[in-house]
Amino acid sequence: MTLLDQPAGPSASVWPPNAHGPRRDPAPLLPDPEPFRLLDTPAADKLDPELLRDLYRRLVLGRRYNQQATTLTKQGRLAVYPASTGQEACQIAAALVLREDDWLFPSYRDTLAVVSRGVRPVEALTLLRGNAHHGWDPKAHRTAPLSTPLATQAPHAVGLAHAARLRGDDVVALTLVGDGGTSEGDFHEALNFAGVLNAPVVFLVQNNGYAISVPLSKQSAAPTLAHKAVGYGISGRLVDGNDAAAMHTVLTEAVEHARSGRGPVLVEAVTYRLEAHTNADDATRYRTPDEVDAWQARDPLTVLERHLRDHDLIDDAGVAAAAEAAEELAAEMRAEFHSEPELDPMSLFTHVYAEPTPQLREQADLLAAELAAEADAR
Amino acid sequence: MSTATAPAAASGATTTLTMAQALNTALRDAMREDPTVLVMGEDVGTLGGVFRITDGLAAEFGADRCLDTPLAEAGILGSAVGMAMYGLRPVVELQFDAFAYPAFEQLLSHVAKMRNRTAGRLPLPITIRIPYGGGIGGVEHHSDSSEAYYAHTPGLHVLTPATVADGYGMLRAAIASDDPVVFLEPKRLYWSKDEIAPGPVEPIGRAVVRRQGTSATLLTYGPSLPVCLEAAEAAKAEGWDLAVVDLRSLTPFDDETVTAAVRATGRAVVVHEATGFGGPGAEIAARVTERCFHHLAAPVLRVTGFDIPYPPPMLERHHLPGVDRILDAVARLQWEQ
Numbered sequence: 116m117t118l119l120d121q122p123a124g125p126s127a128s129v130w131p132p133n134a135h136g137p138r139r140d141p142a143p144l145l146p147d148p149e150p151f152r153l154l155d156t157p158a159a160d161k162l163d164p165e166l167l168r169d170l171y172r173r174l175v176l177g178r179r180y181n182q183q184a185t186t187l188t189k190q191g192r193l194a195v196y197p198a199s200t201g202q203e204a205c206q207i208a209a210a211l212v213l214r215e216d217d218w219l220f221p222s223y224r225d226t227l228a229v230v231s232r233g234v235r236p237v238e239a240l241t242l243l244r245g246n247a248h249h250g251w252d253p254k255a256h257r258t259a260p261l262s263t264p265l266a267t268q269a270p271h272a273v274g275l276a277h278a279a280r281l282r283g284d285d286v287v288a289l290t291l292v293g294d295g296g297t298s299e300g301d302f303h304e305a306l307n308f309a310g311v312l313n314a315p316v317v318f319l320v321q322n323n324g325y326a327i328s329v330p331l332s333k334q335s336a337a338p339t340l341a342h343k344a345v346g347y348g349i350s351g352r353l354v355d356g357n358d359a360a361a362m363h364t365v366l367t368e369a370v371e372h373a374r375s376g377r378g379p380v381l382v383e384a385v386t387y388r389l390e391a392h393t394n395a396d397d398a399t400r401y402r403t404p405d406e407v408d409a410w411q412a413r414d415p416l417t418v419l420e421r422h423l424r425d426h427d428l429i430d431d432a433g434v435a436a437a438a439e440a441a442e443e444l445a446a447e448m449r450a451e452f453h454s455e456p457e458l459d460p461m462s463l464f465t466h467v468y469a470e471p472t473p474q475l476r477e478q479a480d481l482l483a484a485e486l487a488a489e490a491d492a493r
Numbered sequence: 494m495s496t497a498t499a500p501a502a503a504s505g506a507t508t509t510l511t512m513a514q515a516l517n518t519a520l521r522d523a524m525r526e527d528p529t530v531l532v533m534g535e536d537v538g539t540l541g542g543v544f545r546i547t548d549g550l551a552a553e554f555g556a557d558r559c560l561d562t563p564l565a566e567a568g569i570l571g572s573a574v575g576m577a578m579y580g581l582r583p584v585v586e587l588q589f590d591a592f593a594y595p596a597f598e599q600l601l602s603h604v605a606k607m608r609n610r611t612a613g614r615l616p617l618p619i620t621i622r623i624p625y626g627g628g629i630g631g632v633e634h635h636s637d638s639s640e641a642y643y644a645h646t647p648g649l650h651v652l653t654p655a656t657v658a659d660g661y662g663m664l665r666a667a668i669a670s671d672d673p674v675v676f677l678e679p680k681r682l683y684w685s686k687d688e689i690a691p692g693p694v695e696p697i698g699r700a701v702v703r704r705q706g707t708s709a710t711l712l713t714y715g716p717s718l719p720v721c722l723e724a725a726e727a728a729k730a731e732g733w734d735l736a737v738v739d740l741r742s743l744t745p746f747d748d749e750t751v752t753a754a755v756r757a758t759g760r761a762v763v764v765h766e767a768t769g770f771g772g773p774g775a776e777i778a779a780r781v782t783e784r785c786f787h788h789l790a791a792p793v794l795r796v797t798g799f800d801i802p803y804p805p806p807m808l809e810r811h812h813l814p815g816v817d818r819i820l821d822a823v824a825r826l827q828w829e830q
Contacts, residue, residue: 247610247612248606248609248610248611249610249611249612252614253578253611253614253615254614254615259578260607260610260611260615262603264598264602264603267571267598267599267602267603269571270567270568270570270571270572270574270575270599271571271572271574271575271578271603272575273568273571273572273575274571274572274573274574274575274576274577274578274579275575275576275578275579276575277572277575277576278575278576278578278579278580278581279579281531281557281581282579282580288575300567300595301567301568301571301598301599304563304565304567304568304571305568305571307563307565307568308562308563308565308568308572311562311563462612465612465613466608466609466611466612466613467608467609467647467648468608468648468650468672469608469616469670469671469672472698472744472745472746473745473746473747473748473749474745474746474748
């Protein structure tokens with residue numbers, strides 16, 4: 116018997132006291148071999164029809180939101196928009212499974228999740244409109260600002276969740292990361308801290324197959340991204356990100372797992388970005404029409420609507436009502452973005468510090484004089 | 494290494510402390526007064542920190558409030574951001590100057606910007622303690638003076654104490670600040686001793702004239718303050734009466750005190766350990782020149798570390814600004830006119 120053949124686990128004959136041999140059985144942490152699905156499976160029959168109809172209405176709203184935001188970009192009303200078209204089931208489930216006092220830590224593609232937390236579109240899209248870096252009140256909505264540097268919000272979620280537990284609150288933090296973001300050091304440091312602190316955090320990785328143009332095959336050699344959990348002593352779950360019912364179920368379980376003190380969970384949702392990275396991107400340079408068509412057939416909206424119709428859970432009137440609500444949202448967005456935002460150049464100095472430094476006061480005076488001169492010249 | 498735990502009844506009463514003990518007392522007093530203050534970092538708990546600045550805190554306040562973290566600086570600072578968002582007041586220890594670099598993205602992209610990007614809705618009251626500078630015989634990556642990176646970043650306060658009393662008072666002020674503070678502790682002054690009375694906290698951002706003088710003004714901070722005071726004593730033999738200003742705070746910068754101190758003598762030398770090119774001395778010399786041009790009898794000179802990676806310990810004395818190099822600079826202040 117070689118050393119490697121020995122059974123796992125600390126052995127008094129080999130290890131001195133306090134030596135750290137294998138500590139945990141990794142098997143319970145491992146994700147399923149295939150993404151968890153509910154729709155189009157026998158298990159779907161047990162799902163709550165009202166939940167499915169609610170998810171459908173939200174998906175229709177979400178799709179219309181993505182379309183309208185993209186249109187606003189073409190009209191010059193938004194500087195840039197990274198659409199989550201095709202990923203709406205992930206976005207909506209992430210927001211829906213959280214309690215009001217839970218926290219969401221989104222990235223830049225996650226404004227639909229932010230809107231689903233109750234933030235007005237015009238506030239959710241402020242960063243992308245370009246009139247300010249951020250729109251909503253993070254504390255009022257328990258939703259952190261959109262994080263643009265990838266995965267840097269993940270340690271924030273861990274720290275907040277840990278702080279909540281220290282203060283005796285059973286609050287959960289959920290952070291959204293992409294497949295590319297799982298390569299960033301902050302992602303790994305966050306998982307490690309979450310594992311060590313047993314922090315009530317859910318990491319939702321939306322694996323849409325591409326980090327801008329770089330496919331997952333060039334991003335990671337891991338069996339799945341969910342497997343990355345195991346090295347940190349965290350449970351990994353793999354789920355079909357285009358199956359709204361599966362997303363809702365898995366994230367509900369993950370949030371409850373975290374809330375009950377059983378530790379953090381990493382959920383990998385396998386999904387697809389049906390649009391380009393942003394309006395400034397040309398996705399035809401790196402993906403084939405056949406690939407996009409195959410994913411169009413797995414569109415989360417199509418999949419859920421087919422399920423509802425096949426099971427007589429929705430009729431034409433229900434579909435029309437959802438579409439009508441979506442048009443109302445689009446009209447609200449058009450109205451909110453129709454007027455030019457109010458800009459206050461002097462606000463550039465207001466919030467750098469609690470109190471401006473003497474140097475900032477001088478620079479504010481300089482800008483004020485320039486503005487006065489501009490006004491005089493008009 | 495000796496313990497940094499201060500004598501018991503330190504607060505309020507006059508007592509002789511090392512800077513390490515003064516910093517330890519400041520942390521303890523802040524934690525006693527405010528239950529939201531939490532200390533976190535590598536080895537800060539059971540060990541009390543590699544410099545013993547957090548000595549005894551885990552025993553008094555428990556492992557949750559003096560948190561031994563995994564060895565990952567971005568994770569440490571990133572977690573502190575989330576804690577501050579939930580109402581805690583984290584005091585982060587990054588173990589050595591050059592080990593702080595993995596936390597740069599969190600510091601620059603989040604800590605420094607969060608108040609501004611959220612229009613004041615998410616202030617981050619985080620104190621980031623970093624032992625910095627050379628002169629202790631440290632091997633590579635243990636002696637950097639990285640203050641220019643921090644001072645170049647809007648949204649951060651950058652403080653560095655040079656006296657035992659400031660070790661206490663400025664750290665208390667940093668922890669009380671609602672803005673993030675990079676608190677740079679000159680590690681070669683950790684064992685300096687003084688009699689102090691830990692007491693009320695002054696607002697941050699003011700420089701102090703440590704020595705009055707009439708011939709020229711030395712502008713310095715942190716580990717170079719004792720060197721400048723020594724140079725000023727030695728300068729008496731040359732007939733120079735040097736003023737010495739301890740800047741204490743790089744951000745905000747006290748133009749008022751500095752300008753008055755330079756105008757009073759008409760000559761100035763900036764002294765720091767950090768490399769000169771693009772260093773704090775460049776900014777300070779420019780500011781002094783902009784404000785004191787017609788009061789100056791000579792260009793503002795700089796005595797800094799060379800523009801080299803920090804040297805190995807057996808060569809560091811050639812790199813660090815010393816008394817002779819400072820006096821040579823003073824000699825070049827165009828006295829012949």
